[in-house]
Amino acid sequence: xxxxxxxxxxxxxxxxxxxxxxxxxxxxxxxxxxxxxxxxxxxxxxxxxxxxxxxxxxxxxxxxxxxxxxxxxxxxxxxxxxxxxxxxxxxxxxxxxxxxxxxxxxxxxxxxxxxxxxxxxxxxxxxxxxxxxxxxxxxxxxxxxxxxxxxxxxxxxxxxxxxxxxxxxxxxxxxxxxxxxxxxxxxxxxxxxxxxxxxxxxxxxxxxxxxxxxxxxxxxxxxxxxxxxxxxxxxxxxxxxxxxxxxxxxxxxxxxxxxxxxxxxxxxxxxxxxxxxxxxxxxxxxxxxxxxxxxxxxxxxxxxxxxxxxxxxxxxxxxxxxxxxxxxxxxxxxxxxxxxxxxxxxxxxxxxxxxxxxxxxxxxxxxxxxxxxxxxxxxxxxxxxxxxxxxxxxxxxxxxxxxxxxxxxxxxxxxxxxxxxxxxxxxxxxxxxxxxxxxxxxxxxxxxxxxxxxxxxxxxxxxxxxxxxxxxxxxxxxxxxxxxxxxxxxxxxxxxxxxxxxxxxxxxxxxxxxxxxxxxxxxxxxxxxxxxxxxxxxxxxxxxxxxxxxxxxxxxxxxxxxxxxxxxxxxxxxxxxxxxxxxxxxxxxxxxxxxxxxxxxxxxxxxxxxxxxxxxxxxxxxxxxxxxxxxxxxxxxxxxxxxxxxxxxxxxxxxxxxxxxxx
Numbered sequence: 138x139x140x141x142x143x144x145x146x147x148x149x150x151x152x153x154x155x156x157x158x159x160x161x162x163x164x165x166x167x168x169x170x171x172x173x174x175x176x177x178x179x180x181x182x183x184x185x186x187x188x189x190x191x192x193x194x195x196x197x198x199x200x201x202x203x204x205x206x207x208x209x210x211x212x213x214x215x216x217x218x219x220x221x222x223x224x225x226x227x228x229x230x231x232x233x234x235x236x237x238x239x240x241x242x243x244x245x246x247x248x249x250x251x252x253x254x255x256x257x258x259x260x261x262x263x264x265x266x267x268x269x270x271x272x273x274x275x276x277x278x279x280x281x282x283x284x285x286x287x288x289x290x291x292x293x294x295x296x297x298x299x300x301x302x303x304x305x306x307x308x309x310x311x312x313x314x315x316x317x318x319x320x321x322x323x324x325x326x327x328x329x330x331x332x333x334x335x336x337x338x339x340x341x342x343x344x345x346x347x348x349x350x351x352x353x354x355x356x357x358x359x360x361x362x363x364x365x366x367x368x369x370x371x372x373x374x375x376x377x378x379x380x381x382x383x384x385x386x387x388x389x390x391x392x393x394x395x396x397x398x399x400x401x402x403x404x405x406x407x408x409x410x411x412x413x414x415x416x417x418x419x420x421x422x423x424x425x426x427x428x429x430x431x432x433x434x435x436x437x438x439x440x441x442x443x444x445x446x447x448x449x450x451x452x453x454x455x456x457x458x459x460x461x462x463x464x465x466x467x468x469x470x471x472x473x474x475x476x477x478x479x480x481x482x483x484x485x486x487x488x489x490x491x492x493x494x495x496x497x498x499x500x501x502x503x504x505x506x507x508x509x510x511x512x513x514x515x516x517x518x519x520x521x522x523x524x525x526x527x528x529x530x531x532x533x534x535x536x537x538x539x540x541x542x543x544x545x546x547x548x549x550x551x552x553x554x555x556x557x558x559x560x561x562x563x564x565x566x567x568x569x570x571x572x573x574x575x576x577x578x579x580x581x582x583x584x585x586x587x588x589x590x591x592x593x594x595x596x597x598x599x600x601x602x603x604x605x606x607x608x609x610x611x612x613x614x615x616x617x618x619x620x621x622x623x624x625x626x627x628x629x630x631x632x633x634x635x636x637x638x639x640x641x642x643x644x645x646x647x648x649x650x651x652x653x654x655x656x657x658x659x660x661x662x663x664x665x666x667x668x669x670x671x672x673x674x675x676x677x678x679x680x681x682x683x684x685x686x687x688x689x690x691x692x693x694x695x696x697x698x699x700x701x702x703x704x705x706x707x708x709x710x711x712x713x714x715x716x717x718x719x720x721x722x723x724x725x726x727x728x729x730x731x732x733x734x735x736x737x738x739x740x741x742x743x744x745x746x747x748x749x750x751x752x753x754x755x756x757x758x759x760x761x762x763x764x765x766x767x768x769x770x771x772x773x774x775x776x777x778x779x780x781x782x783x784x785x786x787x788x789x790x791x792x793x794x795x796x797x798x799x800x
Contacts, residue, residue, distance in 0.1 A: 165634075165658070165661035165662045167376040167377065167638065167654075167657070168376075168635065168638060169233070169234065169376075170232075170233035170234045170639070170642050171604075171607065171639050172607075173606070173607025173609070173639070174233065174234075174607070174609075174639045174642045174643055175233045176607075177607070177643050178231070178233060178235075178236055178237055178642070178643060181236060181237055181238065181643075181645075182231070182237035182238075185237060185238055185241075186541065186543075187237070187241065189543070192245055192447065192490065192543060193244075193245065193248075195490045195491060195492065195493065196245050196248045196489075196490035197248055198252070198490075198491075198493070199252040199253035199254060200248075200250050200251075200252055201250065201251045201252065201253055201259075201300050202250055202251050202296060202299065202300050203249055203250035203251070203296075204249070204250070204264065204292060204296055206219075206220060206221045207219065207220025207221065207249045207263065207264065208220065208221055209264060209288060209289060209292040209388075211286075211288035211289075211389065211390050212287075212288055212390070212391075213288070213389060213390055213391075215389055216389065217286060217288040217289050217292070217388050217389050217390045218264050218265065218289055218292070218388050218389070220247065220249055220263065220385070222373040223243075223247050223373050223379075223385065225373075225374060225375060226240070226243050226244050226247050226379065227244075227247075229244075232375040233642070234375050234376050234642045235375060235379055235642065235650075236642070236643055236644055236645045236650070238546060238548075238645045239379065239380060239382075239548060239644065239645050239646070239647060239650060240379065241543075242380055242382060242447075242448070242546075242548045242647070243379045243380035243385075243647070245447075245489075245490070246263070246380055246381075246384055246385045246489075247263065247385060248262070248263060248490075249262060249263020249264060250262065250263065250296075251296050251297055251300055254270075254438065254483055254485055254491055255436050255437075255438060255482070255483055256436070257272060257273040257413075257436060258270070258271075258272050258273075258433070258436050258438055258483075258485075259271045259272075259273075259297060259301065260485065260491075261293040261294075261296060261297060262489075262490065263384075263385065264284070264289050264292060264293050264296075264388070265284040265285050265286065265289040265290075265293075265317060265321070265384070265387070265388040266285065266317050266381060266383060266384035266385065266386060266387050266388070266488070267282060267284055267285065267317040267318055267384060267487050267488055268282065268485075268486070268487050268488060268489075269281070269282060269283060269284050269290065269293045269294070269321075270282065270440065270485060270487065271294075271297050271301075272413055272433065272436075273301070273304070274304075274307055274410060274411025274412050274413050275411050275412035275413075276304060276305075276307075276411060277304045277305045277306065277307035277308075277411045278297075278304050278305075278306055278307065279306075279307060279308045279309075279310065279410055279411070279413060280294070280306055280308070280309045280310070280325050280326075281309075281310045281312060281431075281440065281487070282310070282311065282312055282317075282318040282319070282487045283309060283318075283319065283320075283321040283322045283324060283325045283326075284317065284318075284320065284321035284324075284388065285316055285317035285320040285321060285387060285388050285390075285392065286320055286321050286324070286388045286389065286390030286391060286392060287320075287321050287323050287324040287390055287391050287392075287393050288321075288324065288388070288389075288390040288391070289321055289324070289388040289390060290320075290321025290322070290323075290324030290325050291321070291324035291325070292324075293321075293324075294324065294325045305335075306325060306326050306336055307336065307337065307410060307411045308336060308337040308338065308339060308410045308411075309322055309325065309326060309336065309337075309338045309339070309395075310338075310339045310340075310415075310431070311338065311339070311340040311341075311344060311348075311397065312341075312428060312429060312430070312431075312440070312442035312443065312487055313341065313344075313424065313425035313427060313428035313429070313442055313443060314341075314343075314344050314347035314348040314425050314426065314427040314428070315348075315425055315443070316348070316392055317387070318442075318443075318487060319340075319348060319394055320392035320393060320394070321392075321393065322338070322393050322394065322395050323393035323395065323676075324393070326395070328395050331395050331398060334398075337398050337399050337410070338395055338396070338397045338398050338399065339397060339398075339399045339400075339401060339408070339417075340397035340399075340400060340401070340427070341400070341401050341417075341419055341421070341427045341428055341429040342400055342401060342402045342419060342421070342427065343421070343426070343427045344397055344400070344427045345396060345397065345680055346427070346682075347425065347426045347427045348394065348427070348677075348680065349394070349677050349680040349681045349685070350681070350685055353681060353685055353686070353688075353689045354685070354688065354689060354692060355457070357786035357787075357788060358457060359456055359457050359458070360788045361788040361789070361790060361792065362455070362456040362457050362792070363456040364655060364665070364788075365455070365456070365651060365652040365655045365656065365792065366381075366454065366455050366456040366648045366651060366652060367381055367386065367387055367648075367651060368381070368386075368650070368651030368652075368654065368655055369655075369665075370655065370658065370665045371651060371654055371655060371658065376642075376654075377654060378651065378654075379647070379650070380548075380647040381549070381647045381648065381651065382448055382548030382549035382646055382647030382648055383446065383448065383450075383488050383489075383548070383549040383647075384488055384489075391674060392674045392676070392677065393674065393676045394674070394676035394677055394679075394680055395676070396680065401417045401419060401429055402419075403419070404418065404419050405417065405418055405419075413433065413435065414433070414434055414435055415431050415432075415433060416431060416432040416433075416434065416477075417429050417430075417431050418430050418431065418432070418469075418472070418473065418476075420442070420444055420469040422461070422462050422465045422466075423444045423461065423462070423465060423466040423469055424442075424443045424444050424450055424451075424461065424466070425443070426459075428442055428443070428444065429442065430442045430444060430469075430473060432476075432477045432480075432481070434480070436483075437480060437481055437482040437483065438481070438482070438483045438484075438485060439473065439477050439481040439483070439484045439485070439498070440484075440485050440486065440487070441473070441484060441485070441486045441502075442486060442487055443486060443487055443488060444466060444469060444470060444505075445470060445473075445484070445486060445501065445502060445505045446486045446488045446489045446544070447488075447489040447490065447543065447544040448489075448544060448546060448547070448548040448549045448550070449508060449545055449546060449547045449548070449549070449550045449551065449552065449555070450549060450550045451549060451550035451554070451555070451558075452466075452509075452512065452550060452554075452555040452558035452559065452562075453550075453554050453555065453557065453558030453561065454550070454648075455554060455648055455649075455652060460558045460559075460561050460562040461558070462562065463509040463510070463512050463513035463555070463558075463559055464509075464510070464513045466509045467506050467507070467508075467509040467510035467513065470502055470505055470506035470509070471506045473502060474499065474502040474503055474506060478495075478498060478499045478502060479495065479499070481495060481498045482494070482495055482498075483498070484498045484501060484502070501544065504538070504539055504542055504544070504545065505544065505545075507539065508535070508539055508545050511535065511536070511539065512533075512552065512555050512556060512559060513559055515533055515556075516529055516533065516556045516559035516560060517559065517563065519532075519533070520560055520563070520564060525568045525570075526556070526557045526560045526561070526568065527557075529556045529557070529560065530552070530553040530554070530556045530557050531553075533552060533556050534552075535552065546645065547645055547646050548645065548646055548647055549646065549647065549648055550646070550648075551645075551646045551648075551649065579621050579795060580621050580622070580795045582618075582621075583617075583618040583619075583620075583621035583622040584621075584622040586618050586622075587618055587619060587622045590615075593619055593622065593623060593626060593629065596615060596618075596619060597619065597628055597629065597632065600612050600615050600616055600619075600632055601632065603615075604632065604635065604636060607639075609636045609639045609640050609643075610636075610640065612632065612633075612635075612636040613633060613636040613637055613640060616629055616632045616633035616636055617633055617793070619632070619633070620633050620660070620793070620794050620795075621794065621795050624794045624795060630660045630661070630794075631660075631661070633656075633657075633660050633793070634656070634657040634658075634660040634661050635657070637653045637654070637656045637657040637660070637793075638653065638654060638657040640653045641653030641654040641657065656792070656793045659792065659793050659794075660793055660794070664789050664791065665789075666789065675749070675753055678749050678752055678753055679749055683710065683713075683715055683717060683730070683745070684728075684730055686748075686752070687717060687719060687726075687728045688728075690719075690726060690783065691725070691726040691727070691728075693783040693784045693785075693786070694721075694724070694725070694726045694782055694783060694784075695782055695783065695784050696724040697724075698781070698782040699721060699724045699726075699782045700724055702721055702724075702778075702782070703721060703722050704720075704721040704738055704775050704778065704779050705718065705719070705720050705721070705734045705736065705737045705738050706718075706719045706737055706738060706739050706740070706741070706775060706776060706779070707719075707733040707734055707737040707739070707740035707741070708740075708741055708742075708743075709733070709740070709741070709742040709743075710742075710743065710744060710745050710748070711742065711744070712744040712745055712746070713744075713745045715730070715731070715745075716730070716731060716732055716733050717729070717730060717733075718732060718733050718734040718737070720734065721779060721782075726779075737771060738771055738772055738775040739769065739770065739771035739772050739773055739775045739776055740769070740770040740771055741767055741768070741769055741773075741776070742767070742768045743761065743766060743767040743768070744766070747761050747766045747767060758776070
């Protein structure tokens with residue numbers, strides 16, 4: 138599975154969870170910053186150029202109008218967006234429970250509204266984790282990235298039309314395959330207009346492959362982990378959620394998708410849309426496996442999509458995803474700088490705020506280029522000297538020329554996790570020490586460790602002393618062992634939560650803060666329960682290939698239940714001209730596309746639309762057979778037998794305490 142899901146599965150899960158999140162979580166009382174945390178944050182603040190107000194000027198420049206209170210009611214049971222919940226961030230001075238650098242980033246991300254970038258180029262920012270860019274053509278508008286949800290996109294375009302001439306939408310551009318850059322498309326255009334040729338939708342090569350695939354194979358695990366990355370269940374506040382680094386948070390609502398009509402397939406392509414010339418450049422394998430940036434020569438504006446934003450981005454995202462290639466990322470930034478740097482007056486992106494002035498744009502691109510190259514090269518240098526991932530992550534420091542730049546700081550990705558990502562990309566999880574080749578699993582290791590340390594009471598006593606001394610990283614680690622050795626040990630859970638909480642208060646990365654505080658919350662209050670929904674929306678289901686759908690069936694197969702079973706089922710989909718031979722044997726479920734098995738236990742003929750309805754639980758397979766929408770040959774009970782062997786995934790599995798042992 139590729140990394141494209143910042144956002145597809147992860148964001149879809151975060152938003153579906155947040156739809157009913159806070160109302161159903163009984164939060165234990167959070168605690169204040171300990172003296173060691175206060176001192177750490179004060180020391181951190183002293184190292185920052187906090188007098189530099191350039192970003193605040195840039196983030197506010199060109200403001201035309203805002204949505205009152207930043208509140209979007211939406212069509213669901215909870216608001217789609219609510220900036221009023223973050224009014225506490227108006228304070229200039231950071232509270233002791235928030236890293237002062239993250240506080241600054243949170244205040245910048247709280248600036249919201251419709252902004253003029255240059256004549257005919259506008260952005261709506263601060264009503265989703267991403268931005269909507271609107272370019273005015275001769276008689277229409279071009280929308281770049283229609284946000285994550287239908288409701289947030291609809292509110293954004295309405296804000297634009299309230300303040301600019303109302304023109305038809307001629308085109309939508311998806312910069313890349315993450316859901317926060319396409320999910321709101323049905324809030325800005327009608328699919329019927331796209332099908333009729335009235336609206337074009339541009340996307341990079343292989344967009345559909347990646348936009349839908351990541352909601353399927355690993356979507357469940359990624360969904361659960363995203364709760365920690367985005368702080369889905371954390372209440373906004375000085376002791377809770379303040380920001381996600383890349384933006385404030387994710388919007389709540391339905392994700393939509395309309396397939397592209399025009400694919401950018403060459404490295405460089407130029408198109409003219411309603412009088413607007415656009416130079417596209419494919420940058421695959423950077424922040425997304427399918428991504429493109431674009432230059433507007435008439436306006437001297439470069440849109441960097443998500444490969445150059447005002448933070449250090451993820452080479453590895455803590456929700457879990459395929460590691461991104463820092464070397465390639467840096468190279469594409471270098472190409473953009475070489476091709477367009479001297480021709481650009483304004484650099485925009487689909488997150489954060491613009492950078493104005495050719496000299497500043499050139500410096501920004503050069504240092505973003507060098508940021509990712511530095512992380513790549515120095516990590517490779519150090520592991521070629523034999524250093525291990527944790528050692529590299531602990532010792533690697535940015536040079537002052539990069540470290541002093543706000544846009545190099547780790548608000549979303551971090552130097553620590555990115556260095557480990559480079560190691561993983563080249564060498565994998567194994568550090569070559571045979572002692573680590575097959576260690577004990579977490580519970581057994583924890584139990585033996587606590588036993589060796591003299592038992593839980595002795596460990597708790599010493600760990601509390603370390604907590605009082607401010608050694609929170611160590612306390613979090615040893616308290617985690619205590620919890621895994623005995624999850625019912627309330628004192629261990631409390632101490633582990635307290636340590637994670639203090640680490641969260643000190644974290645500069647919004648993602649790390651959210652993860653630490655979410656871990657503390659779950660140790661104190663348990664795993665949140667909510668009426669969750671699938672990460673697969675109807676539009677995404679329709680976009681998934683049949684190959685991928687049958688692969689998803691395969692990863693759900695319970696091998697123990699399938700032991701000794703052999704089943705072959707043929708599938709025919711006349712409306713799309715596809716055939717599948719599905720075979721269960723040796724506890725593995727495989728399929729061959731484009732042909733049918735010579736001998737099958739059962740054969741089903743149906744339309745792809747009928748299959749989609751069944752997958753979306755709009756009807757049952759039995760009902761479809763009774764209605765004549767599925768024809769059957771052979772023994773249909775074989776399908777029921779196979780389906781009974783498939784696991785159902787849930788997103789409430791334990792993370793900060795042990796899961797029940799596998800059989």
